[in-house]
Amino acid sequence: MSTKYRIAVGGLSHETNSFSPVPTVYEDFNKIRGEELLNQRLCGYTHAGIELIPSIYADATLGGLISKSAFTQLKEELLQEIASALPLDGVYLDLHGAMEVEEIGDAEGDLATEVRKLVGPEAIIAVSLDLHGNISPELVGNSNILTAYRTAPHRDRIETRHRALNLLAQALESNLKPVSVLIKPPIILAGESVVTEREPARSLYGKLSEIDKIPGIMDSSFLVGCAWTDSVNTSASVIVVAEKDRDLAHREAVKFAQTVWGQRHDFNYGVETGTIEESVQAAIDSSQVPVFISDSGDNVTAGAPGDRTGFLEHLLAVGARRALIAGLNDSEAVKQCASAGVGAEVKLSLGNKISSRDNGPLMITGRVSKLIAEVRGNGQEPTIALVKCGEVSLIITVDNRPFTDRKTIEAAGINPMKQNIVVVKQGYLFPDLQDNAPRSIMGLSPGSTDLDLMRLQYNKLIRPIFPIDKETEYS
Numbered sequence: 001m002s003t004k005y006r007i008a009v010g011g012l013s014h015e016t017n018s019f020s021p022v023p024t025v026y027e028d029f030n031k032i033r034g035e036e037l038l039n040q041r042l043c044g045y046t047h048a049g050i051e052l053i054p055s056i057y058a059d060a061t062l063g064g065l066i067s068k069s070a071f072t073q074l075k076e077e078l079l080q081e082i083a084s085a086l087p088l089d090g091v092y093l094d095l096h097g098a099m100e101v102e103e104i105g106d107a108e109g110d111l112a113t114e115v116r117k118l119v120g121p122e123a124i125i126a127v128s129l130d131l132h133g134n135i136s137p138e139l140v141g142n143s144n145i146l147t148a149y150r151t152a153p154h155r156d157r158i159e160t161r162h163r164a165l166n167l168l169a170q171a172l173e174s175n176l177k178p179v180s181v182l183i184k185p186p187i188i189l190a191g192e193s194v195v196t197e198r199e200p201a202r203s204l205y206g207k208l209s210e211i212d213k214i215p216g217i218m219d220s221s222f223l224v225g226c227a228w229t230d231s232v233n234t235s236a237s238v239i240v241v242a243e244k245d246r247d248l249a250h251r252e253a254v255k256f257a258q259t260v261w262g263q264r265h266d267f268n269y270g271v272e273t274g275t276i277e278e279s280v281q282a283a284i285d286s287s288q289v290p291v292f293i294s295d296s297g298d299n300v301t302a303g304a305p306g307d308r309t310g311f312l313e314h315l316l317a318v319g320a321r322r323a324l325i326a327g328l329n330d331s332e333a334v335k336q337c338a339s340a341g342v343g344a345e346v347k348l349s350l351g352n353k354i355s356s357r358d359n360g361p362l363m364i365t366g367r368v369s370k371l372i373a374e375v376r377g378n379g380q381e382p383t384i385a386l387v388k389c390g391e392v393s394l395i396i397t398v399d400n401r402p403f404t405d406r407k408t409i410e411a412a413g414i415n416p417m418k419q420n421i422v423v424v425k426q427g428y429l430f431p432d433l434q435d436n437a438p439r440s441i442m443g444l445s446p447g448s449t450d451l452d453l454m455r456l457q458y459n460k461l462i463r464p465i466f467p468i469d470k471e472t473e474y475s
């Protein structure tokens with residue numbers, strides 16, 4: 001009977017938006033272990049030649065910089081579990097790539113370095129990544145195999161994790177010691193400008209499977225990076241994994257990076273865009289309604305606080321009719337509405353308490369038209385308040401939750417399809433809204449998920465980098 005190769009499975013994942021003022025702490029992470037980990041993350045993956053030994057997988061929803069103590073504690077827990085599984089032939093790490101930690105910086109590089117120390121130079125380390133990862137030389141230098149998603153929006157999460165495990169099994173069974181090469185062209189891309197169903201991303205991602213077919217190459221990845229993580233590793237990345245020939249991997253990675261560079265001017269949003277003022281005016285003038293506008297600078301699905309009032313202020317100023325803001329994060333305002341009660345008039349000092357403190361809250365007067373106490377709260381105190389402020393309706397929530405489909409908005413007490421203008425705090429509209437919006441506009445608003453990268457205050461980003469530094473050269 002042949003013995004199986006022993007592979008430890010674990011991971012840590014977070015897409016860090018370092019422009020968000022809200023830090024990510026230990027309690028924000030959800031941990032899974034054992035069979036639950038294998039089932040949830042790997043959908044019960046099996047391979048005849050390998051035995052998977054689950055350790056810990058922890059992740060948190062997108063948000064601000066991870067506290068040093070949170071990362072250190074999570075890393076120690078993961079390392080202890082891996083240590084207790086020794087001896088190991090390999091480790092599979094389920095990571096994101098854009099985790100940034102207070103004082104430490106690059107989480108994935110730090111973790112991979114420690115895992116390598118623990119398992120020794122002979123074990124094969126395979127890593128799967130989100131294509132929004134900002135990849136460090138430390139991560140690549142301490143891993144043998146790295147592979148990333150090939151779709152945005154992501155449709156190949158499970159497939160990518162399985163590919164990492166298949167490559168790991170293949171390396172062990174064929175007695176290979178794969179080498180990965182990282183090339184980083186000096187370019188940062190706003191996530192919303194890279195959708196793999198559209199050009200130029202579609203063709204670029206299509207080329208990866210051709211690289212994979214080259215004899216001696218095992219896998220290739222193109223990571224667009226996360227522009228909202230301010231780190232020394234923030235940029236696009238190309239990774240090529242070879243069976244053993246580093247030069248071959250290097251040549252192919254460079255060639256691909258040059259292709260990306262050659263197309264740097266071609267990335268685009270593919271939808272109508274405008275400033276807050278332009279988007280609102282276009283929506284008021286539109287014969288197709290409702291017009292869905294993304295408040296993309298305060299995109300809660302990308303980790304923004306969701307409390308900026310720029311659109312609300314402008315809608316009120318121009319006297320927009322049948323307009324809806326879905327939603328706005330302000331727990332104090334919800335509380336105030338709750339104590340006033342349905343039907344009561346309220347004077348609210350609203351929003352801008354977490355982000356854009358320089359602006360200060362917006363003073364509004366409105367009428368509470370609905371209060372909702374959800375099960376996700378304690379079921380007693382309202383977590384959502386619907387407030388009418390003249391012709392503008394406003395869904396106020398106790399947290400930075402997304403309203404990504406019609407049902408969720410309707411559950412807050414208002415039918416979005418009966419409005420003229422609906423402002424949502426996301427970037428690209430999520431499928432249900434996209435499919436049902438007669439017209440949509442990407443509002444290029446300021447905030448911690450600003451698509452105008454020139455407006456963000458980077459401190460760690462390595463310059464020059466395109467498109468911030470227009471004259472950036474790359475050869």
Ligand SMILES: [Zn+2]
Nearest residue numbers: 130131132154
């Ligand atoms: Zn992603």
